[in-house]
Amino acid sequence: MDTDTKDLFIGIDLGGTFVKIGCFNESMEMLSKISVPTDDQHPKVTLNSVVNALASLVRQAGLQLENIKAAGIGCPGVLDTKKGVIITSPNLPMYKGFAISRFVSEKIHAPCVLENDANVAGWGEYVLGAAEDVDDMVLLTLGTGIGGAVITDGKLIHSAGNSAAELGHIIIFPEGRECGCTQRGCAETYASATATAKRANEMLEEGAVSSLQNIFIERGEVSCKEVYEHAAQGDKFAYEITELTAKVIGLLCVDIFSYSNPDKIVFSGGMIAAGQTLLDRISFYFNKFIRKDINVKIEFCFANLREDSGIIGSAALARDTFCLV
Amino acid sequence: MDTDTKDLFIGIDLGGTFVKIGCFNESMEMLSKISVPTDDQHPKVTLNSVVNALASLVRQAGLQLENIKAAGIGCPGVLDTKKGVIITSPNLPMYKGFAISRFVSEKIHAPCVLENDANVAGWGEYVLGAAEDVDDMVLLTLGTGIGGAVITDGKLIHSAGNSAAELGHIIIFPEGRECGCTQRGCAETYASATATAKRANEMLEEGAVSSLQNIFIERGEVSCKEVYEHAAQGDKFAYEITELTAKVIGLLCVDIFSYSNPDKIVFSGGMIAAGQTLLDRISFYFNKFIRKDINVKIEFCFANLREDSGIIGSAALARDTFCLV
Known part of the structure; x- marks a missing residue:
């Protein structure tokens, strides 16, 4: 695997209080991370902050938004993962029915995968953590x-x-x-x-x-x-x-x-x-x-993987879903 | 799917008393079937009968052994499905440790997949039976x-x-x-x-x-x-x-x-x-x-699928493992 590639993978961990965002290279080395507060009004308010934060994260890594190859979103609740829609999420009631994958994907011009938080954490442990063997x-x-x-x-x-x-x-x-x-x-x-x-x-x-x-x-x-x-x-x-x-x-x-x-x-x-x-x-x-x-x-x-498992797992899932290396 | 193709798929259902063998086309239409008794001595005795029976089944269908694209074997017991080896099988003690997939594959000059009987029946119901929808x-x-x-x-x-x-x-x-x-x-x-x-x-x-x-x-x-x-x-x-x-x-x-x-x-x-x-x-x-x-x-x-589920399932598994149509 060429770790000098400029491909970026984004992990987004959607929580009731904060959204954590991480920026990873193809080898899943974390280049930068940040948290933004979860707005309790419309999801688009929060997600616009996420996209703005992302732009600065990517710049921090010395790269551009165009380098983003894919993003993964981890979220608690009942999801339609195929369509990328949050059906219901107890701690995120304002996201009910929201087509989050499409919204984020259109903003970053890259494909986006949605997965529940336990599956994201599991994928992270499987690919890079306690079960990587x-x-x-x-x-x-x-x-x-x-x-x-x-x-x-x-x-x-x-x-x-x-x-x-x-x-x-x-x-x-x-x-x-x-x-x-x-x-x-x-x-x-x-x-x-x-x-x-x-x-x-x-x-x-x-x-x-x-x-x-x-x-x-x-x-x-x-x-x-x-x-x-x-x-x-x-x-x-x-x-x-x-x-x-x-x-x-x-x-x-x-x-x-x-x-x-x-x-x-x-x-x-x-x-x-x-x-x-x-x-x-x-x-x-x-x-x-x-x-x-x-x-x-x-x-x-x-x-x-502990506290970063949500962003690592969702970034790895994005890489493995769209850009198998 | 072209049902006029001459590709053949073989399903073998290995039981303690009889071995059932079925010959199917790509659409999983059964062209012919036969049973041979399970010899209680060496597996090779039974399997040589199976291969002989197979030759006549194929001729019955107006085709030749060369038309066989793949075979599937269903078997009770503990199996190493990756290696095609029967580890132990209570009703087939003489098959203990026998590399059945390789043996059959070499005889018919086509790849062979081994799977336990419940999985074979499940695959049959999934592809052609009660769960095909x-x-x-x-x-x-x-x-x-x-x-x-x-x-x-x-x-x-x-x-x-x-x-x-x-x-x-x-x-x-x-x-x-x-x-x-x-x-x-x-x-x-x-x-x-x-x-x-x-x-x-x-x-x-x-x-x-x-x-x-x-x-x-x-x-x-x-x-x-x-x-x-x-x-x-x-x-x-x-x-x-x-x-x-x-x-x-x-x-x-x-x-x-x-x-x-x-x-x-x-x-x-x-x-x-x-x-x-x-x-x-x-x-x-x-x-x-x-x-x-x-x-x-x-x-x-x-x-x-009832009594033919073993041969239908294993033939379908052979097709879907080696020759996805």
């Missing part, structure tokens, strides 16, 4: 919910209905807790960071004996981070809460193995701050529940 | 076990480990019945034809009140077919057995929806003899358990 991978994001991206034989799983890789809504306990999606017993409703804290808070409210009670009494709630900290410090109640989280993720990984049999499952999202213990306990439960009649080879690890 | 589909085979094939964006899901689409081993009840694979609560261990009969037999043994008791006392066991027949005739016990089967398949379909969001789930295998009632009850439980927060569009139907 394998062919088949799954990304699980452990945050407010549990999101996912599935890559098999070098391709992101999509589908006509745009609801593929909703891995947090795999049902673990059919008669279990009610999930925000209305199903019962989804993985997400036990094992996301939010759900882990919620389970702790419910039992602290009922008087559970725990070193977390002081925080709970003072502030009315504890965070997932605090639950993991107290578990690490030896609090039995906090440990049991985190064990159920690990058990549910372990069971989810068993189902992921049976469905698409990835070489690696990569974890990202706020909860990975819990560190190696989290991976160890997920592995423990995976090994406990997985079939023993065949040779099971799988690796668990953390994402390593 | 959609882009994304899943096949579920309901027989001795529950097998699967997943097609997204026009491609069969594979994986490095060759264990993708083992949909019968998605866990429905984490603390449930032990499955043949050693996991607990797999869909297969409740809802395959074999498991459905087994659950009935266990309870009949314990004295369950049912019109099936006469058969059970006389023969020591009832079949899945009989359970469905008695359920249809109004036997309450038999109905409850079939309801749990439908509930488990419904829950499995919820997980399938979340994972790869197919347009259609196509059912095949012996149990589909139960007919429309089976589909209706699966739909009932799917609709009961599926999320209500998004627009869910999915169709359930039966496979329609």
Whole structure:
């Protein structure tokens, strides 16, 4: 690959508060990046700022807008990725029905691909991050919910209905807790960071004996981070809460193995701050529940692109969609 | 597509008792077919018969071996599809480690693709059968076990480990019945034809009140077919057995929806003899358990290639792998 080429690839990470924009060369080295605030009025206001910011980014890199070969946009919510339209996005209500790919594409005179944020992060880890050494991978994001991206034989799983890789809504306990999606017993409703804290808070409210009670009494709630900290410090109640989280993720990984049999499952999202213990306990439960009649080879690890994964992943997706090198 | 072309595509369906062979033109019209017995000694004995049979099939079609453009082989078991090697196959122990694609390819002087039987059947339904009108589909085979094939964006899901689409081993009840694979609560261990009969037999043994008791006392066991027949005739016990089967398949379909969001789930295998009632009850439980927060569009139907699905699917896979038309 010729890294002296002047081809540029743009990654745009559309968030509820900020839009991050990154400018990359063909080898996905970041040349410059910037953030602009998300305007809460019309998408065109924000996107015009994005395009203006882009022009200065490109100049910073010593190049011109004409050098842009393609752009990728990562966005949460339900998307029509084929048409490049945002159908609905909870944190970006003003983008409902907006044909964002066409708008950006016309401004920069280059093709533009739209993809949901989990898929973008997954593609980034696959091409340049924790899974760059394998062919088949799954990304699980452990945050407010549990999101996912599935890559098999070098391709992101999509589908006509745009609801593929909703891995947090795999049902673990059919008669279990009610999930925000209305199903019962989804993985997400036990094992996301939010759900882990919620389970702790419910039992602290009922008087559970725990070193977390002081925080709970003072502030009315504890965070997932605090639950993991107290578990690490030896609090039995906090440990049991985190064990159920690990058990549910372990069971989810068993189902992921049976469905698409990835070489690696990569974890990202706020909860990975819990560190190696989290991976160890997920592995423990995976090994406990997985079939023993065949040779099971799988690796668990953390994402390593971190806060720039959205712009790296969407720029890489733009390159790999339009300009396979 | 020019149907007057003399290009031939061969489908080979390798079974424990018979090998079925079909000869197709480019439009996948069957020109001739034949079966040869599976020799229980060396694979080469059987495959030499297959190649001889093939020569006469081709002559029957008024053509020559030189017209063969590609062949596909469908086979149960664990396969290395990239190398065309049968790793292990329970009903074909003598094929263990045999490089079948290379052997057949050298005999017919044409490329040869190896694929597991469920994937072959799935590809057949996708290209020429019940799912020919959609882009994304899943096949579920309901027989001795529950097998699967997943097609997204026009491609069969594979994986490095060759264990993708083992949909019968998605866990429905984490603390449930032990499955043949050693996991607990797999869909297969409740809802395959074999498991459905087994659950009935266990309870009949314990004295369950049912019109099936006469058969059970006389023969020591009832079949899945009989359970469905008695359920249809109004036997309450038999109905409850079939309801749990439908509930488990419904829950499995919820997980399938979340994972790869197919347009259609196509059912095949012996149990589909139960007919429309089976589909209706699966739909009932799917609709009961599926999320209500998004627009869910999915169709359930039966496979329609039936007994020739193995040879049609493998011939179509050969055409689509080597000679995309």
